[in-house]
Amino acid sequence: MNELYIGLMSGTSIDGIDAALVDLSKPTPKLIASHYEKIPISLKQAIQALCHPGPDEINRMGEMDVLLGKQFATAVNTLLKKHNLNAKHIRAIGSHGQTIRHHPARHFTLQIGDPNVIAARTGITTVADFRRKDLALGGQGAPLVPAFHQAVFLKKNKNRIVLNMGGIANVTLFANGKILGFDTGPGNMLLDLWTEKHLQKPHDDQGAWAKQGVVHTELLTKMLADTFFKMPAPKSTGREYFNAAWLENFLIEKISAADVQATLTELTAKSIAAAIQSYVPRGEIFVCGGGAHNNFLMSRLQHSLPTFSVQTTTQLGIDPDWVEAIAFAWLAKQTLKKKSGNIPEVTGAKTAAILGGIYQ
Template identity: 50%
Template sequence: MGGAGELYLGLISGTSADGIDAALVAFDGDAPSLVHGITHPWPDDVRASVLALSQGEKHLDLDAFGRLDVAIGRCFADAANAVLAASGTQASQVKAIGSHGQTLRHRPGGDYPFTLQLGDPTVIAAHTGIDTVADFRRADVAASGQGAPLVPALHAVVLGKPGETHVVLNLGGIANITVLGPDGSVVGFDTGPASALMDAWFRRHHGGAYDAGGAFAASGKVDEALLGRLLSDPYFDLPAPKSTGREYFHLTWLDPQLDAQAAADVQATLLELTARSIALAIDRDAPAATQVTACGGGVHNAVLMQRLAQLMPTRKVASSGEAGIDPDFVEAMAFAWLARRYELRLPGNLPAVTGARGPRVLGALHRAPRN
């Protein structure tokens, strides 16, 4: 897509941590259009630290924590500068960057709820010369919300269809759905794992980043007993609003459930867990939906997409690409949209989705140096 208008830049690395998505976005009113998007690679050492920390496999002292915050900030700045160079855009043309950062912990429950994203936004502003809005989730959590998902607000703008019940499915490391009602109502929540567990299991056995196309999963058979144990986790039966992350659904969660299954059979079962938990959530919370529009990296897993279609035969399951929206950059576009909302002092959350006490302007501004 392309378009003229105000330019903002969105940055996010999701729960899969498979790259930093950078989207240059133009706005005509509230409607965004993608000017250019790239996925910028992580340095191997930084990505390894992010994955180990997010899965509870590593702990940092305060000095190492501070260094990682700056390192991630520099990586995000590199991604922003790369998309500017690729699109032939000057930093001075961009009104602001919206940076989600890299989530390491998301604990919206308990006596002291919190959410933690790294990637020092002051570093991003300094290394790009662009004002940077970041820390989008904490205002919602402070208002007793889940702080996630935040992207449903954008889904409503770009994919809402008056008179129809329409589901938008994000297939990142974690899966979430947005239910767009025929009356303009919006409900959304995390359904459980999408690619996070499959990616982690694949790395353990093959060393690669992910199971390309779902080929490894397709080589195995679903273990129904194992699947039943995994689906019995209480998270799947919780009512919305709810959110989760890699810090919950990781290999330490999986390993105690295993017997002596072949690695390919576990991969097949994890793919089925993703597909079935999503289908069950849609059947329960959006029974009238006739269309499911998918975005996120999981749309490239052909086996997963085929299985979702099989489990929901009365619904059309298709990539957001069919609606003219690049599935790889929807979330990055959302944080450009949220940065614009911040600058206009408009709410960025949907209390019906997150459970917050009310609408909140999300984020904090970190100005670029002027000399």
């Protein structure tokens, strides 16, 4: 018997919403259908503005919470319509929401995209607000996907790393019978930001622009000296830290835009490599997220990790574009089954816990 769930994911790029319909009746999730709902540029800009302090924040947040909830619901309804599916056959939606603030050191995180609106407009039970229970238990509230990675990708007696290269990069490491997971720093975020500023494009297609540039060694060294990269796990980060202001702080001298892009690519590759090598000397790495499509970044990652094989999660049977959305469908199931969704060794929480609120 099928157990159909829908996972919704909107990442740090705020470009669109991934909606994945998943059959979770077996240990390995089966992606049945998917839909990408582009976020209108006006809504994207309004959300980006909320990621930083500004005037009239509470009113603006309340409005965006509802508008984004409607956008998530539209993504679900479009997915169902495209594939002639009935809402009554879906057990639940797992919605990550859109992070607008993540401050684990101050014990709070905030995701918007009202789950009440999603449930009301789709007629489907919606599970959301996954992160705050972990924070309440002393954890970082992130990353949460390692629990999913453990359930689906773990292979005993293998040093296996799952690397999610979204706006922020995070890793799940399985080695010596132990699991560890944390954010390593920027994934695509700074690359996309710089590309949008200079090429007026949302991303550097396959890293072609970065490939034209030359790494500025002094700039790279200064960026890699940032204290975040030296922090031990558990740790998490986001747009609040790695943003335009962070980058501009390092751009004191005149460097060509292409050279900056090449240097930012190397920053992502080197920071990920250093994080992995500090715990595991060799093994196999499976990449998911948008960064899996950046051929130049993938090649620099392999260059920085010569004792590892670097592939995508396609080799494990799951499309790299849909791993995170599938993970939140899985987390919704965990919640409804009253099972934990976090791993204390990863987030630093005092105990494993059932995550999220249920909206019907």
